[in-house]
Amino acid sequence: MNLSVSSGEIFGFIGPNGAGKTTTIQMMAGLLNPTEGSVIIDGIDMAAQPEKAKKKIGLIPDRPFLYEKLTGMEFLRFTADLYNIEQESFLEKTENLLNMFSIFDHAHELIESYSHGMKQRLIMSAVLLHDPPLIVVDEPMVGLDPRGAKMVRNLFCSLAEKGTTIFMSTHTLRLAEDVCSRIGIINKGILIATGTITDLKHAAHVGEANLEEVFFQLTEGES
Template sequence: MIEVENLVKRFGGKVALKGISFTVYDGEIYGLLGPNGSGKSTTMRILAGIIPPTDGKVVVEGIDVAENPIEVKRIVGYIPETPVLYESLTPMEFFSFVGSIRGIPRTDLEERVERLGRAFGIEEYLGELIGTLSFGTQQKVSIIAGLLHDPKALILDEAINGLDPKSARIMKELLNGFKEEGRSIVFSTHILAIAEAICDRIGIIYNGELIAEGTPEELKRFAHEESLEDVFLKLTESQEEVSSLVRALREAF
């Protein structure tokens, strides 16, 4: 379980998060959606123990993030929006490095790399320098690195970005499998159709505040809209702006 209570984050004079609260239950995929700059990635990084909160409380699997961020990092699988990799290493060297930090036995590491590498189709790239790989392949390396230690909770910030359709489908099936095992999953994406398909509940964050929360069907009823995309645009005050921009483009052409 992941519990977020009155979470606040300030960067100098800017307030990125304004006291948001939500709970992610065991065996649940919770979607955190919002426009760029809304506070999604900041929230994800706090949940993963990467940066400390300014105020409020975050508890991941019974561990307070502010009190013990190292322990939180040990049990959480965090996959950032942009892969953070060592470009002068090969994927296999990088996985070995991650395994040594995580304390993964060598035989377990090799078995997990073989299984995940085959699933995501990167076996032929394991000996290539990461800096020479495409963005999509680097994203697969980042995903595998985040799963190697068999985490109890998953924090995925736009993790499907750059994946080909087959790999995106595999990722969705993996998440459903983790859900069935009772793990807590926080999932962020700009692809609303994917969020609607796999998320049990969704929280919409806007200007650092959680403005709506519920199942996809509950959100559609609340906003009187037929699609999650229309719900998102309406609640983030983007619907009229989008319509205006589209009209202007049509007139220009």
């Protein structure tokens, strides 16, 4: 796979189950060592300088496993300490983020009492604490209610406008179609197509069809 994503882009990463989306994300985030090849984040090689590269990334995994015995606020403090965020800036940012994600009232409760959606919101707050230039997100809408989903969609767009890169793996093709500037389709570990929606339509020879039809057309031939 050879893929590069530019600054300020929202890149959608789609593919059938077991295609290799999560594996790619895990390699990008430094959770998995690639058997060959390299991952370069903002000019930094993940294998050579993993800590420096990870400082540039905010990872939102599909399953929100957190430290259940910490409170939401303590988890944010933990994240802030890991990224060496100053106390003053931490307090200000935390309040804004917790309010934005509607979990301010639950900030001092143990994470074990949070619902799936609340945990997802907490992870997003933690990721935004250190203003990463790249946000890698695996299935962003899982567990979020419609209001939360809309808020996240708007948030990604506004972050991209400010220059943050969003790399998003999703099965929600409508979401990818609406917010992504470019989309990559992966199947059986191979990147079979990349480009804007228009590029993909050309590649699939489907005329004015939507992304769903493009997806079926491109992945059917491969499977």
